[in-house]
Amino acid sequence: MAISRNTMKVWHATHKWSSLICTVFLLMLCITGLPLIFHAEIDELSLPEFIEVQSEKQASLAVIELLARAEKPDWPLIFLFWDESKPMISAVLGTSVSAGESDVLIAPFDSRTGERLAAPAKNEGVMAFILDLHASMLMGLPGTLFLGFMGFIFFISIISGVVVYAPYIKRLSFATVRQNKDKNIKRLDTHNMVGIITVAWVSVVTISGIILTLVTPLTAIWQNGELAKIKAQYQNIAPLKKYVSPDIVLANVLKKVPDANIAFMSWPGSPYATPYHYTVGWKGNTPLTEHLLKVALIDASTGEISSMRETPWYLDMINISVPLHFGDYGGLPLKIIWTILNIMAIVTLWTGLLLWLKKHKKVRVGNTQEIPKNALIEIEGLR
């Protein structure tokens, strides 16, 4: 590889500055991300014991709608969502159908009996707080997009880090950690060794994280594109006075797709449906399809499926990014390995930060003479 010395200097500068910009945020993301790997296990602690019911009976969605609406008589039902692992359906009511996250009530029900559960809602509790911190620093969409940008800067740091690894390792054998008296030498070796070994994993988690920060804009593309097109066809039709029962909607979807793993049902008039349609989303039940969401629009006056298209690629991309980001798709051992790799990322970030701080300090106090000659060459990469 013919990279000139000047070009390499630019790469070093790129690595230094991109890292300096994003390190604090990345440390926050790594630390808050640790408990999120185990969100399912932690959530379970706060769930009620589910009574074993022999049959896989489905409670009436119409009854769930009635019970939920009784709690907030003036609030419309926006959507229902099904829990992935527990027999639980949560009803989401809002001050209006387009209410923001802070103006909604989430009411969980047993999906077999229709009984209201005393479980804490999904948007409350410590885990919801940590997720909010992790995904937006409690600052909503602007916070999320900012973190996405930090993820992008971090990706630049990863790439430049790989480039500057080449001249460093030419003088050493792979994964050497010199047990030197100068702690900076050992720190540099640790930074480079851990960084280069985990680069693929860190890249996957970074890219999937960046994609997840784009959920809102990408969903808006779908709403303003495919959904708006269907809505436009109904422009001259009077608004519906009465909707068909959600139970008929569910039955028709399951008739068409018997192995559907229902994920949500959006009520007519809500942002993910049209005034004339319910929207039902489901996942497959094979390893290849269990993360991918399919969506159908159901005519709210007849209960017939009126549109069932292929999910756009960008929504598939989001859905596949969720497991790849949180590592919750290969059992408990994978989660534990994910945790260790996360800690390794913290090690790389932390040693990188210390290397910069120590070098900075030494130059500032002007005692560069005292640093062993060897160390200067090694730390040169940080200039």
Add this chain to the structure above:
Amino acid sequence: MKTNTETKVKYRTKVDAGKKLISSQPVWRWPLLINTIALVGIIAALIGHGWLDILSWLCLGASVAVIFYAYYLAPYEK
């Protein structure tokens, strides 16, 4: 643009005379191998379960094992 050889010479002259140069070792061989295995591990559990889960634990666990070995166990001669 300086040539590759010039760059190499510059780097070499800055290195301690006592340190053995291992410039003949392919720089990317080990990182490429380890990271390819890690990617196989990341994908394995995504496309199937059962033995593919186990494959993913082994492949990603290998990265952890190499780090552990390099930091705590690998012999280092000063």
